[in-house]
Amino acid sequence: MSRSTLILTFAATVFATLALSSVDFGHLPWALSRAAGLASFAALTASVAFGLLISTKASDGMLPRPFVFEMHQFLSVLSLTLIALHIGSLVFDRYLGLSVVDLLVPFTSSENTFAFGIGVVAAWLTGLTTASFWVRSRIGVKRWRKLHYLTFAAWGTGLVHGLMAGTDTGAPVVYWSYVVSAALVLALTALRIVDATARRPAVKKPATTGAGRRVYSES
Numbered sequence: 001m002s003r004s005t006l007i008l009t010f011a012a013t014v015f016a017t018l019a020l021s022s023v024d025f026g027h028l029p030w031a032l033s034r035a036a037g038l039a040s041f042a043a044l045t046a047s048v049a050f051g052l053l054i055s056t057k058a059s060d061g062m063l064p065r066p067f068v069f070e071m072h073q074f075l076s077v078l079s080l081t082l083i084a085l086h087i088g089s090l091v092f093d094r095y096l097g098l099s100v101v102d103l104l105v106p107f108t109s110s111e112n113t114f115a116f117g118i119g120v121v122a123a124w125l126t127g128l129t130t131a132s133f134w135v136r137s138r139i140g141v142k143r144w145r146k147l148h149y150l151t152f153a154a155w156g157t158g159l160v161h162g163l164m165a166g167t168d169t170g171a172p173v174v175y176w177s178y179v180v181s182a183a184l185v186l187a188l189t190a191l192r193i194v195d196a197t198a199r200r201p202a203v204k205k206p207a208t209t210g211a212g213r214r215v216y217s218e219s
Contacts, residue, residue: 030096033089034167038174040082041158044126045181047075048155051148052188056195073133076151080130083123112165119161125154155185 050072053059059068087103090096098116102109106124107117129151136144159178168174 029089029092033086036082036086040079043075043079048185056192076130080126115165118157122154122157125150
């Protein structure tokens with residue numbers, strides 16, 4: 001898709017949102033926002049998991065690495081799209097009464113300020129890490145990887161937002177989905193840390209032989 005097409009699509013979406021913002025859709029926006037929010041976190045968790053599978057090489061031999069990377073990127077874009085739906089639906093919610101500023105600027109909402117604000121932070125972080133896929137060749141792989149660590153922050157803030165602001169958090173299926181998501185990401189992260197530690201080259205320390213000469217030995 002060309003840049004001009006993207007700009008026109010975005011402009012049309014903004015115009016349609018403003019044009020329909022005065023229409024009362026009842027409880028539909030709230031229900032749609034809740035569903036999109038849960039789906040977006042599930043997609044983000046899956047994206048983080050696929051990213052960790054790449055870095056740990058845990059899926060090598062089972063799944064082709066190009067496929068794992070493509071799934072990682074696709075799920076990141078899907079998560080961001082669902083986040084946009086999650087936030088955009090609330091523009092039409094007459095009962096919650098959140099403004100565009102409340103939905104786009106962190107910690108400006110007068111109701112449930114921290115819980116909503118941390119969700120906005122999660123949305124912006126997800127947008128930033130998703131956009132990084134398209135600048136990877138310009139900034140280099142090393143810088144891209146460092147920038148991509150923000151995915152953990154996006155996932156973590158998204159989890160906090162879901163737990164604190166989610167209407168359906170008390171439902172067993174939603175609660176346990178959060179537990180499973182956290183267990184999966186933490187387990188793969190631990191595996192990533194262990195793998196990185198194992199691959200770290202041994203540090204050579206000076207040692208002295210019985211003859212008084214300094215030699216180097218592996219730590």
